[in-house]
Structure formats: structure tokens, C-alpha cells
Amino acid sequence: MSIAAPLTPKQGESERLSTVLTTKRVGLGGAALGLIAWILPLPPVLARSPWPSIALGLLAALAGAFVVLDPKHRRLGGVTIFFGLVAIPLALAMTNQSAANVSQVFTWSAVIASGLTFTTPLLFGALGGVISERSGVVNVGIDGMMLMGCYFSVWGAYATGSWVLGMLIGMLSGGLLALVHAYFSIHLRSNQVVSGMAINFLAYGITGYLLVAQFGNNGTPGTVPTVPNLVLPVIKNTAFFGVAFGRTNVLTWAALLLVPVIWWFLFRTRAGLRLRAVGEHPMAASTVGLRVLATRYAAVTVSGVLAALGGVYLADGFDGSFNFQMTDGRGFIALAAVIFGKWNPVGALGATILFGFSSALAYRMETFSATLGTLFQALPYVLTLIAVAGLIGRSRPPAADGVPYVKE
Amino acid sequence: MTDQTPVLELRAITKRFGPVVANDRVDFDLQAGEVHALLGENGAGKSTLMSVLYGLYSPTSGEILVDGEPVRIGSPGDAIAHGIGMVHQHFMFIPVMTVTENIVLGSEPVKRGSGAALGVLDRRASRRRVQELSDRYGLAVDPDARIEDVSVGMQQRVEILRALYRNARILVLDEPTAVLTAQEITELMAVLERLKADGTAIVFISHKLGEVLEIADRITVLRRGRSMGTVPRAGATEQSLARMVVGRDVIFRVHKDAAQPGRTILSVEDLHVRDDRDLEAVRGASLTVRAGEIVALAGVDGNGQSELVQAITGIREPTAGRIAVDGTEIAGRGVRAATAAGIAHIAEDRHRVGLVLPFTLAENLALRRYRQPPLSRHGWLNLKAIRELAVRLVEAFDVRGGGPDSPASALSGGNQQKLCVAREIDSDPKLLVAHQPTRGLDVGAIEFVHSSLIEQRDAGKAVLLVSLESEEVSALADRVLVIYGGRIVAEFPPDVSDEELGIAMTGGAAAAA
Numbered sequence: 001m002s003i004a005a006p007l008t009p010k011q012g013e014s015e016r017l018s019t020v021l022t023t024k025r026v027g028l029g030g031a032a033l034g035l036i037a038w039i040l041p042l043p044p045v046l047a048r049s050p051w052p053s054i055a056l057g058l059l060a061a062l063a064g065a066f067v068v069l070d071p072k073h074r075r076l077g078g079v080t081i082f083f084g085l086v087a088i089p090l091a092l093a094m095t096n097q098s099a100a101n102v103s104q105v106f107t108w109s110a111v112i113a114s115g116l117t118f119t120t121p122l123l124f125g126a127l128g129g130v131i132s133e134r135s136g137v138v139n140v141g142i143d144g145m146m147l148m149g150c151y152f153s154v155w156g157a158y159a160t161g162s163w164v165l166g167m168l169i170g171m172l173s174g175g176l177l178a179l180v181h182a183y184f185s186i187h188l189r190s191n192q193v194v195s196g197m198a199i200n201f202l203a204y205g206i207t208g209y210l211l212v213a214q215f216g217n218n219g220t221p222g223t224v225p226t227v228p229n230l231v232l233p234v235i236k237n238t239a240f241f242g243v244a245f246g247r248t249n250v251l252t253w254a255a256l257l258l259v260p261v262i263w264w265f266l267f268r269t270r271a272g273l274r275l276r277a278v279g280e281h282p283m284a285a286s287t288v289g290l291r292v293l294a295t296r297y298a299a300v301t302v303s304g305v306l307a308a309l310g311g312v313y314l315a316d317g318f319d320g321s322f323n324f325q326m327t328d329g330r331g332f333i334a335l336a337a338v339i340f341g342k343w344n345p346v347g348a349l350g351a352t353i354l355f356g357f358s359s360a361l362a363y364r365m366e367t368f369s370a371t372l373g374t375l376f377q378a379l380p381y382v383l384t385l386i387a388v389a390g391l392i393g394r395s396r397p398p399a400a401d402g403v404p405y406v407k408e
Numbered sequence: 409m410t411d412q413t414p415v416l417e418l419r420a421i422t423k424r425f426g427p428v429v430a431n432d433r434v435d436f437d438l439q440a441g442e443v444h445a446l447l448g449e450n451g452a453g454k455s456t457l458m459s460v461l462y463g464l465y466s467p468t469s470g471e472i473l474v475d476g477e478p479v480r481i482g483s484p485g486d487a488i489a490h491g492i493g494m495v496h497q498h499f500m501f502i503p504v505m506t507v508t509e510n511i512v513l514g515s516e517p518v519k520r521g522s523g524a525a526l527g528v529l530d531r532r533a534s535r536r537r538v539q540e541l542s543d544r545y546g547l548a549v550d551p552d553a554r555i556e557d558v559s560v561g562m563q564q565r566v567e568i569l570r571a572l573y574r575n576a577r578i579l580v581l582d583e584p585t586a587v588l589t590a591q592e593i594t595e596l597m598a599v600l601e602r603l604k605a606d607g608t609a610i611v612f613i614s615h616k617l618g619e620v621l622e623i624a625d626r627i628t629v630l631r632r633g634r635s636m637g638t639v640p641r642a643g644a645t646e647q648s649l650a651r652m653v654v655g656r657d658v659i660f661r662v663h664k665d666a667a668q669p670g671r672t673i674l675s676v677e678d679l680h681v682r683d684d685r686d687l688e689a690v691r692g693a694s695l696t697v698r699a700g701e702i703v704a705l706a707g708v709d710g711n712g713q714s715e716l717v718q719a720i721t722g723i724r725e726p727t728a729g730r731i732a733v734d735g736t737e738i739a740g741r742g743v744r745a746a747t748a749a750g751i752a753h754i755a756e757d758r759h760r761v762g763l764v765l766p767f768t769l770a771e772n773l774a775l776r777r778y779r780q781p782p783l784s785r786h787g788w789l790n791l792k793a794i795r796e797l798a799v800r801l802v803e804a805f806d807v808r809g810g811g812p813d814s815p816a817s818a819l820s821g822g823n824q825q826k827l828c829v830a831r832e833i834d835s836d837p838k839l840l841v842a843h844q845p846t847r848g849l850d851v852g853a854i855e856f857v858h859s860s861l862i863e864q865r866d867a868g869k870a871v872l873l874v875s876l877e878s879e880e881v882s883a884l885a886d887r888v889l890v891i892y893g894g895r896i897v898a899e900f901p902p903d904v905s906d907e908e909l910g911i912a913m914t915g916g917a918a919a920a921a
Contacts, residue, residue, distance in 0.1 A: 071686070270516045270527035277502050277513055284500035287464070288514030288570070289485030399503070 023067055027076035030063025034083030041094035043103045053091030060084030082386075093372055105364045109243035111357065114364065116252050119356030120317070121146065121327075123255040124310030125334025126341065126348035127262055128303035133343055134266060135299030136279035138402040140196025141181045143331020144203030145304040148173040149311025151207040154322040155214065157224040163316060167227060170312040171305045177203060178304020182297050189404035200331070208324050224320040227251055227312065251313040258306075262345040275299055279398035282405040292405050307331065336384040343397060355380040413476040415440050415609045416461075416492075416578050421470035423456055430456040432633045433470070438578065443600060443610045445624035447617070449653060449822075449850035453633040454613045455497065458580050462494045463487045474578075488514070490578075493571020497582040497613075499563050503556035507549050508538045511570045541569050545602060561592040568599065579603065580611040585619055586848055589708050589876070590910070597623055615653070615850045617646045629653055654852050664862050667886040670699035671734075673750075673870035674720070674839050679729030679739075681715040681894075689715040690726070691894035697839065702861060702871040704885035706878065708913050712894035713874050714756060717843050720872070721753040722746030723761075734838050747776065750838030754828050754845045756874075758821075762828040765817040769807065770798035772816050772827060776835045797834075805830035806856075822853030829860055840864050843874045858884060878906050 037056035040047040047053065061084030068077025094102055105111075125142045132139035139145075152173035157166025177199060184195040211219070229247045236246035266272040275295055277285040282292045310330070315322050333355055340354075341347025362376035414437040423431040431453045438444050446454045459465045461472065463481040471478055474490045481487050487494070501510050508531075517533040518524050538551045547565040555563060564584060571579050581600075585593045600610060600623060614620050620627055627644060629636040629652040636652045674697040681690035690712040697703045707713055718724035720731055722743040731739040733749040746753075755762035763772050774783050774794045782793040798812035807826045809819045816824060825845070832840060842861060846854045861884060865871050875881050881888055882902060890898040890912040898912040 268529055270518055270529055273505075273509060273513065273516060273529060277505070280502045280504060281500070284502055285513070287462070287484045287494065287496070287500045289483065289488050290514055 023070050023073050026063050027067035027080050030060045030080040031083050034060035034087055037087035041091050042106045050091040050095040054088050057084045057087035101368045109240045112244035114360040115357035118359040119352050120252045120255050121310035121314045121330050122334045122352040125307050125331050126337040126352050128306035129335050129338035130345055130348050132300050132303035133401050134279045135275050135296045136400040137185055137296050137300050138192040139303050140193050141199030142307045142334050143327050144200035145174040145177050145307035146311035146331045147203045147207050147327045148177050149308030150315035150326055151322050153312040153316040154220050163225040163227050167312050171308050174304040174308020175301050178301050182300035186296050192402050220321040222321045226320040227317045249317045251317050259345050259349045282400055340384050417473040419471040422468045424468045429633050434635045438609045440609050441604055441607045442625040443612050443623050445612045445620040445627045447620050448630035452630040488574050492578045493576025495567040495581045501555045507566050508535050508551040511538050511573050541572055560587045578609045582613045617649050667701045669701040672696050673699050673734050675732045677730040679726050681719045681726045683715050689894055693896050695896055697870040697872050699870050700868050701886040702865050702884050704873045704881040704888050705891055706881045707891035709876055711891050752832035752835050752837035752840045754832050754842040756843040758824050758828050763816045768813050770794050770812040773798045773801050773831050776831050801830040822849050839870045841872045
């Protein structure tokens with residue numbers, strides 16, 4: 001089920017509680033066994049034999065197979081089988097490596113710090129995607145808007161000497177590019193996917209051209225003021241939390257904070273209700289006096305600003321330099337997170353954390369096993385495909401997502 | 409009526425869509441506390457006129473006055489501000505949102521203090537106000553249910569509540585009874601009486617003469633975009649109104665000789681079918697239809713009719729039971745097998761099932777037989793033959809509003825239905841399944857469909873008619889079967905009284921039997 005569903009659960013489910021519990025328990029228990037199977041070969045346990053994990057994994061898969069037979073719990077069963085089966089190759093791979101290698105990769109505090117780094121730009125992009133698509137406009141141009149944020153934050157910080165102004169200029173550039181997308185898809189009612197792709201190529205071109213025109217062949221100077229890390233006074237000296245959270249970038253905290261803020265906006269405020277109404281059924285929204293086109297313009301623009309913030313983090317959150325096409329398709333992974341997260345900010349957070357952390361692990365693994373690294377790198381795409389196919393919970397987009405609104 | 413200033417007056421409203429004149433200098437006025445019916449065939453311009461009033465269309469010329477003052481209504485927001493509420497024919501809801509959210513959308517209560525600036529929803533206040541309105545007018549709704557989970561009848565009550573929530577003094581109901589059961593219609597009429605007593609002015613759009621005579625104080629008739637005049641209810645009869653509506657006398661009951669039933673064509677035995685939610689909708693239904701008779705399947709909507717028809721026509725796979733057409737077993741073999749066995753199907757929903765709206769008339773007319781010569785050979789379509797077929801059928805069935813190459817979406821509802829009827833009858837079936845074949849049609853088109861069905865019967869076809877309207881059942885049927893709870897619970901001769909039929913349809917006869 002989706003996390004924090006805004007609507008009250010259907011009545012009548014409690015009646016069947018007693019019968020539900022048994023199957024459900026088996027499923028949840030199986031999933032737990034699967035998780036234990038994952039954890040065993042990793043630190044701090046660091047089991048050196050794959051057999052306990054394989055046994056537990058098979059047990060979990062078996063439990064899942066039992067649960068999947070019950071049509072009411074097909075999803076839970078599917079997830080449990082998946083958990084159990086994946087544990088087996090994982091355990092084999094891990095026990096095949098030296099204990100030193102495994103504990104080097106799975107230094108959890110460092111994994112968290114690195115995972116948050118990978119998560120942040122994806123989260124900004126996904127939050128932007130959620131806002132735009134909830135209003136009924138598909139925004140495939142997230143990647144381009146992110147790239148604008150990358151370039152213009154660096155250029156802005158370079159030109160003004162201030163990271164704050166650089167960030168604002170970056171956000172503005174993403175918002176402006178989003179306005180172009182909004183004009184094409186709302187006013188001209190062009191195909192939103194095509195318009196979004198065109199926006200991406202436009203951004204690749206603009207930033208690539210400006211990079212050379214402004215900075216020449218040597219690239220950005222690398223001396224511009226950058227967005228600082230937030231150094232937490234006491235925590236920074238603790239062993240585990242210090243490494244994990246002690247020196248996290250301001251923008252990472254901002255992204256995490258935006259999750260509840262945007263959730264609350266969408267599901268608890270008047271403007272959020274109206275935005276969702278416009279994305280579900282613009283005609284109905286219009287007949288109660290809502291302004292469909294204006295709402296969509298606002299949503300798409302905000303979405304561009306958020307995506308650009310992801311770009312600001314990518315470029316000016318590190319060493320303050322810009323490289324050609326440096327988003328490297330992160331905008332598209334963010335879009336996958338929107339779908340995987342069921343168009344919900346909290347879901348998007350879960351999805352981007354999953355994607356971000358698998359990227360972090362892949363990155364860390366490359367030091368001793370390129371093949372395993374690639375495997376982890378592919379995880380987000382596999383999971384998204386599974387989600388789109390409806391195996392892990394059905395993903396239902398806003399009803400009018402991608403459909404232009406014609407008034408008369 | 410009284411001489412006081414009308415709460416609403418439309419003066420010489422004209423609305424053109426390109427060369428088409430949808431409203432031609434229409435005058436209309438409305439007093440507080442009256443029901444003023446707007447009567448006319450489909451495409452007569454009733455909905456257009458009301459869309460102008462509600463700000464969905466801007467009029468080409470003409471004037472709107474509220475309380476004697478000229479007003480400009482450029483958007484639904486303006487209409488709401490002037491106290492105009494609309495109950496749309498096709499409900500305007502956000503299906504995934506709750507009843508309460510749909511009602512308050514657009515003028516939501518927000519929390520006071522700091523919450524007001526941020527626009528924080530006061531969900532408790534929303535719910536309370538919906539509950540209060542619901543109690544006050546006797547419009548029972550479940551405030552927390554999602555719209556997609558509640559019945560059509562409740563959805564309509566939500567639409568009315570939404571207008572009342574916005575303090576509407578003028579309530580426009582566009583074909584409000586088209587989707588309701590007999591019971592729900594009775595309830596609606598009671599609600600309207602209550603609103604009327606409260607001083608609400610009501611515009612009641614309909615093409616059903618009976619209900620207009622029952623509820624309206626005055627009746628204005630539109631024909632082809634023009635007002636044919638306004639008459640008080642007193643003195644008006646179905647015949648006098650019908651003449652105004654179609655411009656000629658209409659035969660209400662199609663002439664029909666006694667049936668000459670032949671051999672059994674359709675035989676359904678102990679059929680079980682599950683619906684989309686995987687619940688058993690048809691639970692052991694058995695019936696037969698013979699050649700040369702019309703068997704009407706009567707019942708309240710949602711008692712398994714749709715699933716039964718889908719199983720017979722091959723759209724839905726039954727879980728158990730037998731379906732045979734003239735001796736050929738077809739249960740669970742799909743639509744192609746059903747067609748090959750000689751079944752034609754006038755679908756319940758012509759938009760979603762009956763027609764491919766963006767396709768041309770010719771393409772739609774070819775859909776049932778495109779795989780056979782002369783329409784195609786060796787996998788290649790014979791466009792010339794398809795066109796000839798279309799020209800012939802458009803002519804024979806008097807389909808108006810477009811030629812073989814126009815898209816089906818360009819036709820009015822009645823003509824779209826003629827298109828479906830034409831295609832199905834022309835496939836020369838053994839069994840014609842007609843599922844609510846006159847739903848949403850005007851008097852002239854109903855007459856056409858009814859006489860077509862009787863012609864088919866007289867030509868020796870078996871006809872299975874599924875209808876929710878008792879008038880239609882008694883006008884056409886040679887035998888009446890009643891479906892209730894997924895079973896055939898009673899069989900009556902065609903002259904069964906409405907009362908007896910009503911009891912059986914609501915499960916009374918099953919209890920007695």
C-alpha cells in the first residue's frame with residue numbers, strides 16, 4: 001500500500017481482520033526472513049558461508065509462494081518471493097569476496113553519507129515531477145531543467161561571488177525553461193513527451209554552448225563559492241552519526257525537509273487540493289470555478305525550479321564546477337522515482353533513497369568488482385519495470401496526466 | 409405565474425458553432441420557487457443553452473439577467489457567484505476524491521488564524537457542513553466515501569449538494585433522471601419539491617414527457633435551437649407536448665402483431681459469471697429465446713444484466729454454465745465465435761463498446777463483417793465495398809449528420825445509435841441482443857429503434873431485449889423475464905402490471921416463490 005495515503009481507508013476491511021491476519025503474517029514473516037538473509041553476509045554479522053542465507057532465502061520464497069496463491073495478497077507474496085530469491089545470489093557474491101572487501105564496501109556510516117549524496121538530486125527532480133504530474137502535465141524535461149540549474153548556479157556563483165545568488169540564478173533558469181515547456185504543453189497543447197524531450201536537448205545545447213562561450217576550453221574555474229555543508233556541532237565527532245550525517249550539504253537537508261512540506265501542501269491545503277483536482281479531471285475542476293491553465297502553469301514552473309535545485313546541488317554542492325551533460329540522465333531516474341513512488345512525495349522519497357543507495361553501493365563496489373557494481377546500478381530500472389508492471393502495488397497516475405485541457 | 413421580477417431571464421440567446429446555430433434567439437425566464445422544464449429532442453439545444461448560462465460557452469449574442477440586472481457570465485466561477493448551480497448530465501467529479509472533497513472543491517473551508525494565510529484545509533468543518541446540508545434536504549450521502557465507490561444515484565445527490573453548498577438559488581438539472589432507477593427518480597422528485605418550497609428556482613432539462621408533466625410548473629420546448637413556446641403544465645398533455653417537440657404527431661406505441669415463435673435459438677443453462685471485482689454477478693441464470701419472439705429482460709440496474717449480456721455476446725468468459733445459439737455451444741469462446749454463431753449485439757454503451765468514435769461511419773459499419781468477403785479478401789480491405797455498404801446503410805437507416813467518411817463522433821446520440829442498429833441488423837443475425845437500445849434517445853429515435861426490433865422479430869429473428877424502462881418492456885416484449893440478484897426470478901406475459909413487475913424486480917417475487 002502507498003505510504004501515508006491521504007484518504008480514509010475503506011470500511012469493511014476490519015471485519016475480515018481475523019482471517020486476513022494468518023496469510024498476511026506468513027507473508028510479512030517471509031519478507032522478514034528474506035531481509036535477514038540479505039543482512040547475514042554483510043557487516044556487522046559478516047557470515048562467511050552462504051548456506052544460512054540461501055536456506056532463509058528459499059524459506060522466504062516458499063512463504064511468498066504460499067501467500068501469492070491467495071488473490072487478496074498477491075502483491076505481498078510477490079514482494080516476499082522477490083526478497084527471498086534475490087538474497088541467494090547476493091549471499092553467494094558476498095561470501096565469494098574477502099571479508100575485508102565486504103566490510104570496506106559496507107561501512108554503513110559511509111554508505112549513508114554517500115547514499116544521501118546520490119539521493120539528493122534525484123529527490124529534487126522527483127519532487128518536481130510529482131508536482132507537475134499531479135497537475136496533469138508530464139514533465140520529461142526534468143533532466144534538462146536540472147542541467148540548467150547545474151550550469152547557471154556555477155555561472156551565477158562565479159559572476160556574483162555568492163553561492164546564494166548562484167543558487168537563485170540556477171533556480172530561475174530551471175523555472176524559465178519549465179515555462180517554455182508549460183507554454184508548449186498547456187497553451188499549444190503539443191505532445192508533452194515530445195515537448196519534454198525537446199526541452200532536454202535545448203538545455204544540453206544551451207549549457208554546452210555557454211560553457212565554451214563563457215569559460216573557454218578549460219571549463220569552469222573550480223574556484224567559485226559553493227553551497228556549504230551543514231556541520232552539526234556535537235554529532236560531527238561521534239563515530240557513526242558523525243560520518244553519516246555530520247557534514248551533510250544544506251541542500252540535502254532542504255530536499256528531505258521538502259518531502260513533508262510538499263506532502264502537506266498537496267494533501268492538506270486548499271491550493272494542493274485544487275492542483276490535484278486539475279490533474280485528475282480538469283473539466284470538473286473548471287466547472288467549480290478553478291483556473292486550470294493557471295494552476296498548471298504554476299505547477300510546471302515550480303517543478304522546473306525544484307529540478308534546477310537538484311542541478312544546483314550536483315554542480316555547486318560539490319566543487320563548484322560544471323561539465324557537459326553532467327546530469328548524466330538523473331532527471332530520467334527521478335521520473336522513474338515519481339512512478340515508483342506513486343506520484344506521492346513520500347513515495348518519491350522512498351524510491352529515490354532506494355535508487356540513491358543502490359547507486360552508492362554500486363559506486364563503492366566498483367573498487368573490487370565491476371560486475372557486481374553494474375548489477376546494483378541496474379537495480380533502479382529493474383524495480384521501476386516491476387512497479388510499472390503492477391507487481392509491487394499498482395501505480396495509478398493522475399487521471400488527466402499528459403492530457404491537454406481544451407476549454408470550449 | 410406571478411408578475412414579480414424573475415430571478416433569471418435569458419433574452420434572445422444565440423449561440424453559433426461555426427455555421428451551426430445551436431441556439432437561435434431563445435427566451436427563457438424563471439421565477440423563485442418554480443420548476444421550469446426545458447423540453448426537447450437530443451440536439452435541440454437544451455444543454456447548449458444551459459452551458460451558456462453556466463459560463464461554459466459564451467453566447468454569440470443575447471442577454472442574461474439575474475434579479476432583473478444584466479450580468480456577464482464568462483466562466484463557471486461567475487455563474488456560481490450569481491447563485492447558479494448546475495447538476496451536469498455527465499457528472500463532473502474527481503473520481504478518486506471523497507464526496508466531501510468534491511462538494512467543497514473551489515470554495516473550501518480553511519482553518520482560521522495562521523492557517524488562513526496558508527490556506528490550510530479545515531477538513532472537519534467541510535465534513536460537518538456537508539453532513540448538515542445532507543440532513544437538511546434529506547439527500548443521503550456518505551461524506552467520506554470516494555466518488556468512484558458510490559452509486560450513480562448518490563453521485564447525483566452529491567451534485568445537488570454541491571450546488572446547495574454554494575448557496576445556489578437557481579438550480580439547473582440536465583437530464584437528471586437519465587441515469588436513475590425508478591426508486592431514485594421518486595426520491596429525486598421529493599427532493600425537488602422540498603427545494604421548491606424553500607424558494608429555489610429549478611430548471612429541469614428532459615426529453616421525457618411523463619416526468620416533465622409530473623414535476624414542472626411551466627414547460628418551454630426547444631426544437632432545432634429555437635423556442636417553440638412556453639406552456640403551463642395545466643392543460644398540457646403528452647400528445648400536445650410531443651407535437652411541440654418533434655413538430656408532428658408521434659405514435660407512442662409501435663404497432664405489433666401477435667408473435668409467431670418458432671424453434672429455440674438461444675438457450676442459456678445455469679450460467680455463472682463474475683464481474684470486474686471478481687464477485688459472482690450472474691448466479692445460475694437459465695433462459696431461452698425462440699425465433700420470432702422478443703424476450704425482455706427486466707430488472708433494476710446492477711442485478712447482473714450487463715454480465716449476462718457480456719457472456720452471451722462473448723465479451724466475458726462465464727465461470728460455469730452453457731450458452732448455445734441454434735445448437736452451437738459458444739460459452740467462453742469469445743466474440744468471434746458468438747458472431748459466427750449468429751449473434752448481433754446492440755451494446756449498452758455506444759461510446760465505449762458500440763462504436764469507435766474517431767473512426768468514420770464506413771469503418772464503424774464494417775466492424776462486424778470486415779473479415780469476410782466482400783469487405784476483405786486475403787487480409788486486404790476492399791475499401792470500395794466498405795464504402796458501398798456504408799452508403800447503403802446510411803440511406804436505409806436514415807442516419808443523419810454525416811456521410812460515410814465523417815467520424816462517428818460527429819453524429820448526435822440518436823444517429824450514433826442508428827449506426828449501431830444498422831450494423832447489427834445488417835449482419836443478418838439469428839439472435840439480436842439489444843441492451844438498453846434507447847438509452848438517452850429522444851422520442852423520434854426511440855420510435856425508430858422500437859419498430860426496427862419488431863421488424864426483426866417479424867422476420868423470424870430471436871430478440872433479447874434488456875431494458876430498465878418498464879414502458880419499453882411492455883411496448884415490445886412477447887415474454888418478460890425478471891432478473892434479480894443474478895438469477896431469473898420470474899416470467900410474465902407482456903400485459904403484466906407495473907406493480908407486479910416492480911415487486912419482482914425488487915426481489916419480492918423471489919421471496920414469495
